[in-house]
Amino acid sequence: MVAFAETDASALRIREIRKSFPAPDDPVTKRLVLDGISFSVAAGELVCLIGPSGCGKSTLLRLIAGLDSTDSGELFIGSQPISEPGAERGLVFQDPNLFPWLTVRRNIEAGLVARRVLREKRNEVNEFMRLVGLEAFGGAYPHHLSGGMAQRVALARALINHPKVLLLDEPLGALDAFTRMRMQDEVLRLWENRRTTMLLVTHDIDEAIYMSDRIMIMTQRPGRIDRIITDALPRPRDRSSSDFLRLRSDILELLHFAGDSATA
Amino acid sequence: MNRAAIQSTLAGTEPERDATELTRHGSTLSWRVQWAVPLAALFDLAIHLLFSKRAPAVETHSYSLLMYEIIGVSIVLNIVQRFWMPLRSWMRHMCPIFTAAILLFGVWDVVTLGFQMLPLPYFPGPAAVLRSLISDRGLLLDSTLHSLALLVSGYAVGLLVGLVSGICIGWSGPIRYWGMPLLKVVGPIPATAWIPLAMVISPSAFVSSAGLIALAVWFPVTMLTASGISNTRASYLDVARTLGAGRTYLIFRVAIPAAVPNIFIGLFMGLGASFLTLVVAESVGVKSGLGWYVSWAQGWAEYSKVYAALIIMAAFFSTVMTLLFKVRDRVLVWQKGTIKW
Structure with missing residues (x-):
């Protein structure tokens, strides 16, 4: 249970969320996946959520996106309660999930078409293609793109709706180390450029330290928020600075400790 | 085909065009490929004329005409392909298939009209079928x-x-x-x-x-x-x-x-x-x-x-x-x- 300041300025507010799923081997008993999650994210903030695999990070994002419903608890986007998926909460998965039958340009347009505002906002498509550096690939189909390019298209596709919160579910998890670091800078650039509130789920501690304003550490089964760490390192951050490394070893220790307490 | 060519064929790409490849496949069509189709047609024609006494004259006439046409067209194409690259690669690809098809007509002719190995009227020769195609x-x-x-x-x-x-x-x-x-x-x-x-x-x-x-x-x-x-x-x-x-x-x-x-x-x-x-x-x-x-x-x-x-x-x-x-x-x-x- 974590105390948090209840300010109406927060873009995303989550209170006492519980979620359980039927156990795979025995559908009658329910397994608690999220146990009383509470936190809030301020407008313009970039918050990372890290934790061991299976701690319910992705489940939490799906709840915020409105793709699943909670057992109990409240979710607010601004002052609106969340009940179903909506364009004000963008979601980018680890798999870019581009529509393979649409070109890059049409993929980026998809949100505008879905909301029936393409005619008014057509000029924004070029802007977002430029923003992610893909203006030359508008006519290409997704299977021609590299992993990093595909993920940039997925980012542009989510951002074109001007979401109040962008939910990122390990978006860089499938990329190789070099592309990954480049894409971290890319996401940071988009964040600084647009000041979109971002909630980034990752299992990469370096990524969390490199990118976030705050890092929330989750424990496993049932998932709880164990600790929230403010990451106040000056930007742009240096992955090899002593402060960075100190924070890293602190978190590693915490995670190790968190792991022990969960099994105890 | 050398090994590089086989590998690139396996990979689904064009074979590398080294010097020998160019002379073999690239710039010209080999004589064998060029003359396979007209020779096959000539062969069919010869076979048919050999047995033509047994066939009505009208059938022989249209069948021979078809074979002459095949010979003529393929000779024209042989000349045109020297100046037109797309036709050349198409011919390189298709000539073996056409040759086989034309030779099958010859075999069909031998089996039916030639040695009458199959009972009539159920198995007419190619010339008779061609005649029906035209007349009907x-x-x-x-x-x-x-x-x-x-x-x-x-x-x-x-x-x-x-x-x-x-x-x-x-x-x-x-x-x-x-x-x-x-x-x-x-x-x-x-x-x-x-x-x-x-x-x-x-x-x-x-x-x-x-x-x-x-x-x-x-x-x-x-x-x-x-x-x-x-x-x-x-x-x-x-x-x-x-x-x-x-x-x-x-x-x-x-x-x-x-x-x-x-x-x-x-x-x-x-x-x-x-x-x-x-x-x-x-x-x-x-x-x-x-x-x-x-x-x-x-x-x-x-x-x-x-x-x-x-x-x-x-x-x-x-x-x-x-x-x-x-x-x-x-x-x-x-x-x-x-x-x-």
């Missing part, structure tokens, strides 16, 4: 057009109904609950088994035959469309919903495009079934079309006409099939390089 061309053309009209109307109806029912069954749980058992019970019955019923119900033979073809097309199209729609990757639907998509977008812009590769499998299966149903329906009900022509010619024991109609059918059906492949290549351009059939 008016009726054959008319029959082809009738078959085409019947095929197109039946296929179109089956396609439309199949798409609609497939989309409904694939998308909606309740419709799947009620529709799927019906589909599973009624669908596998061959459309031709309904012929007795169709003859009783419908006002005209054309309508009943078109209905049977539609039924034959409907089943595979519905089945494959439904499975394509219901197997749409959940993550595509999730993404679309977080982009603000409503139900219309989810169905028409996510589920249906995602199902199109599957739908095309249904369209091809339906096309095969529609050919079968077309020929059967025409030979028992409708008094026109290629199916009718075949059974009519058989009734008069004019087997050379039967074979002539079979040749037309082969050309007709494979053209329709090729057209569908072209449509698929256009529609599924986003899959280019990933589909292998």
Whole structure:
């Protein structure tokens, strides 16, 4: 249970969320996946959520996106309660999930078409293609793109709706180390450029330290928020600075400790 | 082929053009390839003339004319290809196939007309079939057009109904609950088994035959469309919903495009079934079309006409099939390089 300041300025507010799923081997008993999650994210903030695999990070994002419903608890986007998926909460998965039958340009347009505002906002498509550096690939189909390019298209596709919160579910998890670091800078650039509130789920501690304003550490089964760490390192951050490394070893220790307490 | 060429062929790419490759494949067509077709035609001609006493003069005449034409055209092409690269690569690819086909005519001629190893009138020689093709061309053309009209109307109806029912069954749980058992019970019955019923119900033979073809097309199209729609990757639907998509977008812009590769499998299966149903329906009900022509010619024991109609059918059906492949290549351009059939 974590105390948090209840300010109406927060873009995303989550209170006492519980979620359980039927156990795979025995559908009658329910397994608690999220146990009383509470936190809030301020407008313009970039918050990372890290934790061991299976701690319910992705489940939490799906709840915020409105793709699943909670057992109990409240979710607010601004002052609106969340009940179903909506364009004000963008979601980018680890798999870019581009529509393979649409070109890059049409993929980026998809949100505008879905909301029936393409005619008014057509000029924004070029802007977002430029923003992610893909203006030359508008006519290409997704299977021609590299992993990093595909993920940039997925980012542009989510951002074109001007979401109040962008939910990122390990978006860089499938990329190789070099592309990954480049894409971290890319996401940071988009964040600084647009000041979109971002909630980034990752299992990469370096990524969390490199990118976030705050890092929330989750424990496993049932998932709880164990600790929230403010990451106040000056930007742009240096992955090899002593402060960075100190924070890293602190978190590693915490995670190790968190792991022990969960099994105890 | 050297090893590099074999490897690159395995990898599906063009072989590297080193110096030897250029002289062998690149700039000129080898003499063997150039002369294979005219020599094969000459061989056929020689064989036929050897046995021509047994054939009516008119058959020999048109058969020889065809062979002269093949020889003439291939010699002209041999000259043109020196100046026109696309023709050259096409000829390099196609000449062996054409040669084999022409030689088969010769073998056919030897077996039938030459040594009369097969009983007449069931197995006429190629010259007789060619003569029937020419002499009956008016009726054959008319029959082809009738078959085409019947095929197109039946296929179109089956396609439309199949798409609609497939989309409904694939998308909606309740419709799947009620529709799927019906589909599973009624669908596998061959459309031709309904012929007795169709003859009783419908006002005209054309309508009943078109209905049977539609039924034959409907089943595979519905089945494959439904499975394509219901197997749409959940993550595509999730993404679309977080982009603000409503139900219309989810169905028409996510589920249906995602199902199109599957739908095309249904369209091809339906096309095969529609050919079968077309020929059967025409030979028992409708008094026109290629199916009718075949059974009519058989009734008069004019087997050379039967074979002539079979040749037309082969050309007709494979053209329709090729057209569908072209449509698929256009529609599924986003899959280019990933589909292998």
